[in-house]
Amino acid sequence: MTATTSRRSRLRLIVIQALVFSLLATLGARLYFLQVVSGEDYQGQAASQSIRDVVVQPQRGLIVDSQGRPLVTNRLVWVVSIDTTLLGRFDEKQRRALLRRTGGVLGMKPAAIERKLALCGTDGAVPGKCWNGSPYQPVPVAESITEQQALRISEQPEDFPGVLVEQQSVREYPAPFGINAAHLLGYLSPITSDELEAAEDSEDSSVNGASVVGRAGVEKSYDDWLRGQPGYQRVAVNSKGQVLGDVDDTAAQPGDTLVTSIDAKVQAVVEAQLNKMITTARGTFDEVTGRNYEADSGAAVVMEADTGRIVAMANQPTYDPDVWVGGISSTKLKELYSEAAGTPLLARAFQGQFAPGSTWKPFMTAGALTNGYSTSTVLSCPSAIRIGNRDFHNHESGAYGSVTFARALEVSCNTFFYQVGTRYWRELGSDPADVKAKDPLVEEAKVFGFGSRTGVDLPGEASGRIADRKWKLAYYKSMKDYYCGISDKPQDAETSDFVYKFAYEFCVEGYKYREADAANFAIGQGDTIVTPLQLARAYGALANGGTLWEPRVGKAIVSPRGEVIKQIKPTKAGGVDLPASVLGYIDEALKGVSRTGTMSWKLGGFPLDDVQIRAKTGSAEVYGKQSTGWVASYTDDYVVVMMISQGGTGSGSTGDGVRAIWEALYGVEGDQVDPARSAIPGTTQPDALPEFGRDGSILPPAREGGR
Numbered sequence: 001m002t003a004t005t006s007r008r009s010r011l012r013l014i015v016i017q018a019l020v021f022s023l024l025a026t027l028g029a030r031l032y033f034l035q036v037v038s039g040e041d042y043q044g045q046a047a048s049q050s051i052r053d054v055v056v057q058p059q060r061g062l063i064v065d066s067q068g069r070p071l072v073t074n075r076l077v078w079v080v081s082i083d084t085t086l087l088g089r090f091d092e093k094q095r096r097a098l099l100r101r102t103g104g105v106l107g108m109k110p111a112a113i114e115r116k117l118a119l120c121g122t123d124g125a126v127p128g129k130c131w132n133g134s135p136y137q138p139v140p141v142a143e144s145i146t147e148q149q150a151l152r153i154s155e156q157p158e159d160f161p162g163v164l165v166e167q168q169s170v171r172e173y174p175a176p177f178g179i180n181a182a183h184l185l186g187y188l189s190p191i192t193s194d195e196l197e198a199a200e201d202s203e204d205s206s207v208n209g210a211s212v213v214g215r216a217g218v219e220k221s222y223d224d225w226l227r228g229q230p231g232y233q234r235v236a237v238n239s240k241g242q243v244l245g246d247v248d249d250t251a252a253q254p255g256d257t258l259v260t261s262i263d264a265k266v267q268a269v270v271e272a273q274l275n276k277m278i279t280t281a282r283g284t285f286d287e288v289t290g291r292n293y294e295a296d297s298g299a300a301v302v303m304e305a306d307t308g309r310i311v312a313m314a315n316q317p318t319y320d321p322d323v324w325v326g327g328i329s330s331t332k333l334k335e336l337y338s339e340a341a342g343t344p345l346l347a348r349a350f351q352g353q354f355a356p357g358s359t360w361k362p363f364m365t366a367g368a369l370t371n372g373y374s375t376s377t378v379l380s381c382p383s384a385i386r387i388g389n390r391d392f393h394n395h396e397s398g399a400y401g402s403v404t405f406a407r408a409l410e411v412s413c414n415t416f417f418y419q420v421g422t423r424y425w426r427e428l429g430s431d432p433a434d435v436k437a438k439d440p441l442v443e444e445a446k447v448f449g450f451g452s453r454t455g456v457d458l459p460g461e462a463s464g465r466i467a468d469r470k471w472k473l474a475y476y477k478s479m480k481d482y483y484c485g486i487s488d489k490p491q492d493a494e495t496s497d498f499v500y501k502f503a504y505e506f507c508v509e510g511y512k513y514r515e516a517d518a519a520n521f522a523i524g525q526g527d528t529i530v531t532p533l534q535l536a537r538a539y540g541a542l543a544n545g546g547t548l549w550e551p552r553v554g555k556a557i558v559s560p561r562g563e564v565i566k567q568i569k570p571t572k573a574g575g576v577d578l579p580a581s582v583l584g585y586i587d588e589a590l591k592g593v594s595r596t597g598t599m600s601w602k603l604g605g606f607p608l609d610d611v612q613i614r615a616k617t618g619s620a621e622v623y624g625k626q627s628t629g630w631v632a633s634y635t636d637d638y639v640v641v642m643m644i645s646q647g648g649t650g651s652g653s654t655g656d657g658v659r660a661i662w663e664a665l666y667g668v669e670g671d672q673v674d675p676a677r678s679a680i681p682g683t684t685q686p687d688a689l690p691e692f693g694r695d696g697s698i699l700p701p702a703r704e705g706g707r
Contacts, residue, residue: 055137055208058228059169061255063185063218065264066311066555067681068690068698069176072185072219074169077326078150080106081138084117084131086162102163105152106142116141120193137210138164143326173321177268183315183347184262184458184553186217187324206230216345218258218553221457225557225565228255256565259556259689261309265679266302269664270312273657274300274642278316280656281647286626293626293653298644299348301536302661304685305639307570308540308549310456311685313349313533317342350454350461353529354643357618357650358395358412359632360445360524362586363538365405367444368420369582378402379420381413387516392418395619395627406589410597412617414523421522425515432512435469441522442468447576448538448548450530455550455573464534467527469513475527476511483507525621535632536641542586543614543634546576555689562692590614590634599631602655610673611635611666615658617650629653637684638665 063072082102087095099110106113117139120130131139154165171188191199191211199207206229207213213227214220231252281295302312323332336345346352369375381400384391394414400407408416421441429437445451451466465471486495486503495503520526533551541548550571557566591614593599599615606613618630626646631654633640640661647653662668667677675683681700688701 055210056231056233056249056252057168057210058230058252059254060171060188060228061226061560062257063226064257064259064690064698065176065262065267066260066685066690067263067700068259068692069264070174070698071176071179071181071260071262071264073172073174075172076167077144077170078147079140079166079168080142080145080150080153081140081164081166082113082117083138083162083164087117098161098163102141102153102160105149106145108142113141131209140168140210143168143170170325171321172325176264179264179267180271180318180321181262181267181313182217182318182321183349184217184260184310184313185321186219186221186459187215187321188212188219189215189324189328216347216460217458218260220459222258222554222557226255226258229253254560256560257558257692258554259558260553261304261311261555261685262313262553263311263680263685266661266664267312267314269679270300270302270661271314273660274298274314274316274644277642277654277657278644278647281629281644281653284648286648289626293648294646295644295653296646297342297348297352298642298647298654299352299532300642300657300661301349301532301639302665303536303540303551303639305540305543305634305637308537308551309555309570309685310551310553311638311680313553315346315348315352317344319344347458347460348532348643348645350456350458350531350533352645353462353464353531354628354645355526355528355620355622356524356530356535357620357628357630358414358524359535359616359618359630359650360528360530361409361412361417361522362542362590362616363444363448363450364417364420364441364522365409365586365589366448366576366578366582367441369405369585370444370578371424371440373405373420375405375581375585378404379408379416381408381411381416383415385415385418387418387422387519388514390516392516392519395621406585406592409586409589409616410592412593412598417522418519421518421520422515425518429469429513429518430515432509432514435473435513437469437513439468439518439521441518442466445528448541449573450528450534450538454531454533454537455571456533457550457552457554457568461533462531464530465528467517467521471527472513472517473511476506480507480510483510524618532641532643535630536639539616539632539634539641540639541576542583542590543636543639545580546578546583548573548575558689558692562694564689587614590616593617594633599633599651599655602651602659605671606659606662607668607671607673611662611668613662617655619649631655631658633658633662635662640665 059074062070064070090098096110099113103110103113115126115129116131118125118130120127150165153160153163189212191207191209191213195213196207196209206227208230214223219226229252231250233249278295278298281293284293286293298316300314301310303310319336335341337343379402381403383399384393392415400411400413403413403416424439424441429439431437445466451464453461453463483503484507486500487507491500517526521528537548537551550573552568552570554568556564556568559565591612594603594608594613594615598617603613613633613635615631615633620628620630622628627648629644629647629650629652631642631650640658642654642658644653664679666683667674669677686701690701691699
């Protein structure tokens with residue numbers, strides 16, 4: 001080997017050594033940075049990867065009636081969840097095998113489980129089926145499984161890696177006395193992405209992606225109190241996702257209890273009577289249409305006259321509140337919204353809107369007696385009266401000669417009130433195009449709260465409608481193109497003569513408020529509509545001397561420890577400001593309806609001297625449908641209103657049911673009153689709340705002199 005070659009070899013060796021030392025120095029520096037400089041950060045990240053935060057859902061608060069009877073409670077069910085973090089580590093074959101094995105135990109198809117595991121907002125996620133909670137939390141895929149199914153999974157963990165079985169609480173409906181009360185109580189469903197985002201923006205920690213929230217009834221109105229506060233459990237897991245133990249936890253706080261003004265025993269009577277009256281009507285022949293009454297829907301309200309508290313409220317058709325527990329099927333959901341099924345989700349008592357018929361007349365009397373008429377006024381009550389180019393008839397009554405306002409209310413004389421309405425039209429607004437013309441009857445209807453929401457503590461309340469001049473002009477502007485489109489074309493076979501003629505007349509002068517409109521308004525016909533709750537509140541004002549209350553279902557909020565957090569006091573919405581003489585006159589006239597008028601045949605033998613029922617019947621006519629029957633009634637204590645759509649005359653369709661409700665409220669049997677038999681102990685609602693023991697017991701309210 002030459003000297004030159006030797007020098008080159010040594011040079012290469014030096015270069016290699018330098019390179020090796022350089023690499024070692026770089027590696028050492030990197031290790032120093034990772035272990036010393038950034039060691040704590042990486043240790044924290046490593047620790048966090050082995051710690052999982054699990055949300056512990058709170059137990060939702062109870063809902064009870066005024067006597068402390070549970071209306072909504074909770075029960076424990078077995079729930080199966082799947083750890084998607086661990087599932088993500090499986091290959092496709094292992095994943096399919098696990099889902100197939102799990103589905104076999106649960107009676108579910110793997111595809112159905114996959115839909116539940118999909119994160120909402122990701123590709124392929126099905127709204128209403130996907131998981132809206134944390135991606136790091138086990139996803140529930142089946143609720144209310146049997147104990148045998150739960151044991152099958154929990155006792156063979158090696159066959160079901162990442163599949164968890166635990167008990168969770170869900171809503172239960174004890175249904176005291178067999179009540180339904182679905183529209184009052186409401187239901188729950190999973191929180192939406194928008195709601196969750198809004199809660200996060202407002203730093204509301206009471207909800208999370210796995211929360212369920214109130215959607216209707218008091219479940220929605222008092223959701224903030226009922227939902228409670230979630231807890232959080234931190235658990236250590238290994239690389240296979242198996243829980244090694246608890247690291248830390250924050251206990252969930254159960255929701256508060258809602259005490260309502262509902263009395264379950266009265267609610268049961270009201271529901272049963274409404275159902276009975278509808279069933280009876282459907283078996284009754286309608287001589288006008290030549291077929292049985294359809295009686296497609298109905299509602300009933302019992303309200304305290306002096307407070308506006310709701311004692312009972314029934315709706316037909318209704319639904320089983322249990323259908324929402326554990327998730328509702330798309331088929332069942334469509335049925336609840338289906339018009340063919342009667343739209344069971346619609347709460348007719350405060351969301352349904354109907355022509356009031358003759359139950360409207362007491363308020364028209366109030367308007368007339370404070371605007372030119374007097375209690376000594378006498379008008380004729382013929383069987384029909386000519387207005388414009390057609391005759392307007394009595395519906396519930398015949399001809400009664402010359403009568404006063406009181407007698408007109410007793411016999412429900414339409415032609416009497418036609419004259420009142422048309423007189424104001426001729427004297428104050430005979431120009432049908434004048435939208436600013438005064439009308440004392442319209443103004444009085446507004447004073448009694450019609451055309452506006454009552455403010456009840458139930459969501460989705462309808463406002464009703466006062467069909468005055470301004471409304472008619474606005475409606476014309478919104479519908480002109482539609483009806484002009486019909487009248488501008490030649491009449492076809494599918495368009496009836498009535499519809500074609502109506503479309504033509506509407507297109508030409510549909511904005512005009514004519515004398516016939518004023519006549520119809522005076523008897524609660526035409527386009528004016530009310531909710532049963534609005535009518536009950538207005539009759540409550542007649543009963544209590546003129547106060548309009550905001551109806552209330554909630555009475556108090558009580559903590560899980562039994563402490564009263566909030567008393568929900570009755571709220572005054574306004575007053576009708578009528579002279580006591582006018583209120584007294586109407587009150588006496590409505591007593592006459594019960595004794596000698598249109599309701600008397602349904603109250604034969606009832607002890608009216610002891611329980612003084614004031615009543616007004618109504619039969620509202622709607623084009624293309626059978627009559628809607630009403631009875632609105634009250635005593636010094638309560639208001640009772642019942643309505644059946646397409647059920648026939650007022651007293652004929654609902655009179656027996658209203659009587660039965662009054663009998664239950666006062667303990668009436670035959671012609672005797674026995675308060676001990678009344679549905680509510682002591683006849684009237686207690687001011688006190690139920691007593692809540694620390695052991696979870698609930699006792700009825702204490703009354704003066706003992707229980």
